[in-house]
Amino acid sequence: MNANATEIILSEHRSIAAVLDGLRYFTRALGNGSERPALDFRAARALLYYLDIFPEQFHHPKEDLFLFTAIREATSEGDRTIDQLKAEHGQGEARLLRLMRLVILAEFEPDRYLKDFTTSADRYVIDYLSHMGLEEEVLLPLAKRVLDGIKTIFKTSNPVIIYTATGTGAWEAALVNTLSAGDRVLMVIGERLAKTLRKGDVLARLGGDEFAILLEPMISTAEAVAFAERIVEIMKTPVILLNNKTLDVSLSIGIALSPSQANSAKEILEKADEAMYRSKRISGSCWHVSSGMPLPVAMKH
Ligand SMILES: [Fe+2]
Ligand SMILES: [Fe+2]
Numbered sequence: 001m002n003a004n005a006t007e008i009i010l011s012e013h014r015s016i017a018a019v020l021d022g023l024r025y026f027t028r029a030l031g032n033g034s035e036r037p038a039l040d041f042r043a044a045r046a047l048l049y050y051l052d053i054f055p056e057q058f059h060h061p062k063e064d065l066f067l068f069t070a071i072r073e074a075t076s077e078g079d080r081t082i083d084q085l086k087a088e089h090g091q092g093e094a095r096l097l098r099l100m101r102l103v104i105l106a107e108f109e110p111d112r113y114l115k116d117f118t119t120s121a122d123r124y125v126i127d128y129l130s131h132m133g134l135e136e137e138v139l140l141p142l143a144k145r146v147l148d149g150i151k152t153i154f155k156t157s158n159p160v161i162i163y164t165a166t167g168t169g170a171w172e173a174a175l176v177n178t179l180s181a182g183d184r185v186l187m188v189i190g191e192r193l194a195k196t197l198r199k200g201d202v203l204a205r206l207g208g209d210e211f212a213i214l215l216e217p218m219i220s221t222a223e224a225v226a227f228a229e230r231i232v233e234i235m236k237t238p239v240i241l242l243n244n245k246t247l248d249v250s251l252s253i254g255i256a257l258s259p260s261q262a263n264s265a266k267e268i269l270e271k272a273d274e275a276m277y278r279s280k281r282i283s284g285s286c287w288h289v290s291s292g293m294p295l296p297v298a299m300k301h
Contacts, residue, residue: 006140009067012059013132016051020125023047027118027125041107044121048100055128056096060089063135067143074146081138088131095124185249188239196230211251212269221257221293228253228287235285252279253287261293 026044068082099121105113186209193203193211202214215224231251238246254276262268271290278288 006144009063009140010136012054013136016055016059017129017132019047019050020128023051023121024125027121041103044103045100048096048103052093052096052100056093060092064089067139070147071139071143075142077146078139078142081134081142085131085135085139088127095120099124185239185241185247189235189249189251192234193231196227196234206269212272221255221289224255224257225287225289228255232285232287250283250285252276252282253285254279254290255287255293256290257293261290 023044026040026047029040064086068086071078072082099117102113102117102120106117186205189209190203190205190211193213197203197213198215200216202216204212204214206212213227215227219227231253235249235251238248240246254272254274256262256268256271256275258268261271275288275290275293279286
């Protein structure tokens, strides 16, 4: 798993933990009966609002859609933990709405609702901290182990994001980036490319707007070219951006074969790069094979 992706999850957990801490401080103060100024209720509502906006609508969906999906595709080892975490995500919104309702009631009718609010808020904080603890102690180490192995195939100095046939890797792109229009385009391209993969093929985003596909087991030149043609075809559909505008995208493709042309990952990437740069000189999606690579006459491009 990309180190950045782990760091981002941990840093989001730290932010959430700080807010939970604030909520606990507030309920303790209320519980002691020492502070009940209106401003504190306002602060409590702000803390709950943050928990609704950030974890509920951003952090959890990201984990559900990308992290959990990626782990499930790689192994069944985390299934029970993921089932539990997903169930907790599912209950989060309802629990939070109840707290939001209770904090309003507690402000206006403290004698009747304050105890219920502080008890429920404390329980929520304890449960949430243990939820994050489970993710950090069980799931992130598992993700690191099962999503990492394949990365060594590409020995580049750039960050590498691995996709599988069903799109694993998109979650890391979403975590590492902030989902600007450009990031969305990269995610869509990554997902489209992932759909072309056969069992055993590997797709990786090497960084920036560069992707690499390792076709395995070894296929013929004709098959590699047919694969590139399929990619050219799927890139013809414009990408729909979040504002519903569309964007035409094109890919410049370079093809290289190993072991006939290269003996190492570095060498094959360099060969493919050289061919890709020739494609770049032509507008629109197209492919070129690396210099010296034999090509059936019918396919000369
Ligand atoms: Fe979570
Ligand atoms: Fe989390």
